[in-house]
Every structure is written in structure tokens, then in C-alpha cells.
Amino acid sequence: xxxxxxxxxxxxxxxxxxxxxxxxxxxxxxxxxxxxxxxxxxxxxxxxxxxxxxxxxxxxxxxxxxxxxxxxxxxxxxxxxxxxxxxxxxxxxxxxxxxxxxxxxxxxxxxxxxxxxxxxxxxxxxxxxxxxxxxxxxxxxxxxxx
Numbered sequence: 386x387x388x389x390x391x392x393x394x395x396x397x398x399x400x401x402x403x404x405x406x407x408x409x410x411x412x413x414x415x416x417x418x419x420x421x422x423x424x425x426x427x428x429x430x431x432x433x434x435x436x437x438x439x440x441x442x443x444x445x446x447x448x449x450x451x452x453x454x455x456x457x458x459x460x461x462x463x464x465x466x467x468x469x470x471x472x473x474x475x476x477x478x479x480x481x482x483x484x485x486x487x488x489x490x491x492x493x494x495x496x497x498x499x500x501x502x503x504x505x506x507x508x509x510x511x512x513x514x515x516x517x518x519x520x521x522x523x524x525x526x527x528x529x530x531x
Contacts, residue, residue: 388524392454395519400449403512410504417493418484418505427489452476453516457524467525472517473510480509 404422411419423441426432434440460471484505487496494501 389454391524392457392520393450395516395523396450396453397446398519399453399512399515400446402515403449403508404445406511407504407508410508416501416504417498418501418508420493421484421487421490421501421505424487424490424492426492427486449512453520456516457520467521469514469517469521472520473513476513476516477506477510480512481506 404419407416407419407422410416423445424435425441425444426435428444431440431444456472456475457466460466460468463471465471481502484502485496487494487498
């Protein structure tokens with residue numbers, strides 16, 4: 386249970402930083418990728434709640450937490466849970482593909498807005514690095530070289 390609580394903490398910190406990084410680019414009027422982070426109108430049943438701000442943040446942080454825990458158990462089954470790249474690569478590549486879910490919604494950004502896509506991927510790269518180092522130093526307490 387302690388490990389799960391630590392993964393929740395790492396995921397929450399990573400989710401906050403992800404929001405901050407992508408929001409910075411929205412604030413600078415460069416990208417609308419931030420809007421996609423909090424959009425889930427395309428999800429069956431849950432999508433009906435997308436107008437509620439609390440639901441949008443709950444969905445974002447829930448996704449961060451669940452995906453981190455699921456990824457941990459996948460990489461643990463492969464015996465690579467102590468490697469930084471076992472978190473960085475799937476999160477970054479997965480997010481690069483998931484960006485195109487924007488095609489399922491009327492909200493910005495457009496699916497082929499490559500500036501927003503690049504910012505989305507950059508934000509998730511930062512997020513994945515936080516997850517990887519958080520897993521190594523806070524969750525797994527492993528001092529081995531990776």
C-alpha cells in the first residue's frame with residue numbers, strides 16, 4: 386500500500402508540472418494543447434461531465450495516477466522497473482499518439498496543429514522524466530545505476 390501511495394504522490398506532482406508546462410504555452414498564446422489535457426468529452430458516459438471544472442481536473446489526475454500504476458506493473462513484469470527509459474519512452478511515445486484524440490472533439494487544438502502537438506509531447510516528456518526519477522528515488526528506493 387505504501388508503494389501505491391508513493392506512486393500516487395509522484396503521479397500527482399508529475400501531473401501538476403505537466404499542467405504548468407503546457408499552460409505556460411497557452412498563456413504565451415502559442416498553443417491550445419492545454420485544452421486537450423482537460424478534455425474528455427469523447428469518453429463514453431464520462432464525457433457528459435466534461436463541462437464541470439472539477440471533473441476535468443479529476444480526469445487529468447486520475448489518468449496520470451492510473452497510467453503510472455499500470456505502467457509500473459507492466460515494466461515490473463518485464464523486470465525493467467528500475468530503468469528510467471522504461472517510463473520515459475512509453476509515456477512520451479504514448480502521449481505523442483494520444484494527442485490525435487483531439488480529432489474526436491470539437492475543442493481545440495486541431496489534430497494536425499503540429500505546434501500544439503510538439504508542446505504536448507514536450508510537456509509529456511517532462512512529465513515522464515518526473516515519473517521515472519520519482520519511481521527510482523521515491524517509490525523504488527533503488528540506488529543502482531540505470
